[in-house]
Amino acid sequence: MNQLNAGLLDLPNEILFIILKKLDNMYVLYSLFDVGNQRLDMIVQEKTFTKTLNFVVTTSFDDILSISDSMLNRFCINILPKINLNVKSLILESGSMERILLAADYPNLVELKLFNFNDKVVVPYFTGKSPFRRIFQQQITDLILVYKSDINILLERQYQNGVYEYILKFFESLKHLSITGLPSLLSLNNLPLTICYSSTLYKLSVFVNRFGDCLALLDGRLKQLTMFIVIIENTVYDSSVVCNMDDLPNLKCFSLTCRCFTDDYDTQVLPLLRRMSNLEELAFNIINQNRTTFVDGTQINNEILVHMPRLYKFDFNINTETKLHHLVHYLSSDDIQRTFTNIGYQHVGCILYYINSSAICHVFSLPFMFHYLENIGNTFPPIIFGHVTELALYDIVPFKHEFFIRIARSFPLLKKLRIINSKSQSQMSNNWNSKDNQLYSIVEYPYLISLCILVSHIDYVEQFLNETKTHLPHLTKLRVDYDQLAVVTNNFTRDTTRVNCAKVKQLIIEKTLVHSKDFNVYFPLFTGAKRNESSNQYQTIIIRPQYHERKKNEESENEQALKNNDSADKNKIEIEECDDDD
Structure with missing residues (x-):
């Protein structure tokens, strides 16, 4: 082979395959499939390029859009009808979903991720009237719905239980359901076990209205649940709501995000965690407001860890705000960090500062694994918070220019920033x-x-x-x-x-x-x-x-x-x- 004149097609299949794997599979299919070269057709029809198809793009401004019309046309007309048997996962934008799903039959499709979702999609597509009834009811095992970020919440909340009840009834084979975005808020509120019931679901990611809704989802209506990721909007608990409070031996992974007031953490969160004796992975991002003591390593060990002998992964971020007159002992950050060292947790960060009549204490596992962090002031450790995209800053001491340089370095992926500081620079x-x-x-x-x-x-x-x-x-x-x-x-x-x-x-x-x-x-x-x-x-x-x-x-x-x-x-x-x- 003349090396000076060698082209892409002169390479052996094995090398060509390795090169194409480094590229985006959508552009590989768009550029090389069905262009009159049987060898290329054979290579790009491999499952590596056709198993998962992503029809959305994310702009630098974080907008989620469908791929260009020209690219979409070519896929629907020339590509999808010929690779449909290989497709197992589709990532779609709600506006182009119908066209893509009608472009071909997908007998092996099991996973659907839908961006810019809204409640108006429910009736035409998630009920018996749906043109995709067979696929949705019999095939889909993994469903991920992402609401549009700038959606009108009041207009969107058309259903008491969001879309959950419709989905769990309609998608008969569903094993994994994830719905993100505030409009998808779920409220069970003393509804019977037949509401939001599933005998197949093992993974659920949900945003609920109240703490009682979280308890209701764990009262037996989801018997096969092993992984539960929940964000609770309001931890106020209605004691008149009666839920099954038996242990949860099937639950292996649990993630909780919530904001607790006064004694909510002690009276609601801790009793719930003690029901999960077989838990293997635990993550929680909790803000405690007006609690009388800080949460430290000793408390975490005595109230949580001793009840979970199988736990091997524990990510946490606990932010506690308290009044100074509630504190029995004034602790330093070193004192609090030492309580974690004493229980064998070496990789823990602590931020503690006193503001007027209050104190704010952060304790978190390292590396920091959560996307949101608040109540950060002038004093924070020189570490990289590589997962944080949303940050809230607060202090009564002025933020200098150098402070914002530190913020930019420590939070390199920051997308949303809130600042509360009334002091002049x-x-x-x-x-x-x-x-x-x-x-x-x-x-x-x-x-x-x-x-x-x-x-x-x-x-x-x-x-x-x-x-x-x-x-x-x-x-x-x-x-x-x-x-x-x-x-x-x-x-x-x-x-x-x-x-x-x-x-x-x-x-x-x-x-x-x-x-x-x-x-x-x-x-x-x-x-x-x-x-x-x-x-x-x-x-x-x-x-x-x-x-x-x-x-x-x-x-x-x-x-x-x-x-x-x-x-x-x-x-x-x-x-x-x-x-x-x-």
């Missing part, structure tokens, strides 16, 4: 108002798409919108005080803050205003405005009036209402108001 506060000289190295947040600085000092609006201080190439959602925004941008004429605003599509502020032409030029992609034809002006739609009232009392009310609130309901409201998925 002091020496920086006068610089931006006079000139745009670059005083510091630029902080890079390459993946950040959502920023909430609604309850913060104006200095942090400057910190993040000034391109000489922070670079935000993918920022699409911004929550901010409108008056602060107008000052920092010099009424939407300042060039130095223009770049970081240019890609914002959702701007959430606290009042309705008529915008100037400068505003419209400043936010060219803004989708939250409506044009008034008579005045040729635009008006903001999204309102957060609660924030406007709270900002009047700046520091003291921010600190108390946001961090040390005694009311469980108020704490819940605070979380929801700055949540990026509502």
Whole structure:
């Protein structure tokens, strides 16, 4: 073979196969299948390229889209009808699902993952009227539904139990069900065992309304369940709800995410864990608010680990907030870390700091395996939180520019950031108002798409919108005080803050205003405005009036209402108001 003139087809099948395996299988099929070369057809029809087909793409702004029309056309017309027997798993966007499923028969399809899901899909596709009834009822064993992130929750919740009841009735062979996204909230509320019942389901990932709903799912209606992943929106427990509280010997893997108030952790979470004596894997991400003591290694060992002799994997993140007058002993982070060393857990991190009348303590396993972390202040360890995509910062000590450099380094994949700090950055506060000289190295947040600085000092609006201080190439959602925004941008004429605003599509502020032409030029992609034809002006739609009232009392009310609130309901409201998925 002349090495200078060697082409791809001159390579032996084994080498060609290895090369193509390094590429995206969808592009291999799109580019090389059915192009008039039988040898290529034979290679790319291997199960390596045809077993799992992914018809969605994720943009740099975290939007989930279907593949291009030209690519979709070629698959539906030329490719799918010829490789359909090999297809076992499809990853689809809800808008193109019907066309792809009608393009061919899929007798071996067992797994379906559907993005941008919404409740409107249920009736035409998940009932007896479905054109895919045979596939869904008899073949699908693994179903993963991902709700669209910016969906309207109130419009979506059309069913009391979300889509769970319909799915568990219709998908008769289902073994694994995962539904993510707030609209899929499940509420059983004293409903009989025949609701959300399955004799085949062994893995369930679910978002439930209350703690009682979690208990109801474990009361015998899912007898084969071995893996349970649950996020609980509200741990308030209705004692009138009676559930089967027998042990759960079949459960091998359990993951819990919830926010507990006062004694919820001790009276609800711990008793539930003690029922899982055969557990092999445990993960929980828990925020305790207004608890009287910190959670440390000694408590975890005595209350959890001694009841799980088969446990071999334990990932945890426990954030405890307490009033100082509740503490019997003032502990240091070293003291708390030592309690984990004493029980054989060497790879544990601890962050402890005291703020006015409260204390906040984080204990977490290393490496940190969770995507969300909150109540991080100026003091945190120099480690990489490689899985964290959502972060909430809070402190009563100012956040300096160097602090945000550390945040960018320690949280390299950060997508959503919330900042609560009413303290000025002091020496920086006068610089931006006079000139745009670059005083510091630029902080890079390459993946950040959502920023909430609604309850913060104006200095942090400057910190993040000034391109000489922070670079935000993918920022699409911004929550901010409108008056602060107008000052920092010099009424939407300042060039130095223009770049970081240019890609914002959702701007959430606290009042309705008529915008100037400068505003419209400043936010060219803004989708939250409506044009008034008579005045040729635009008006903001999204309102957060609660924030406007709270900002009047700046520091003291921010600190108390946001961090040390005694009311469980108020704490819940605070979380929801700055949540990026509502």
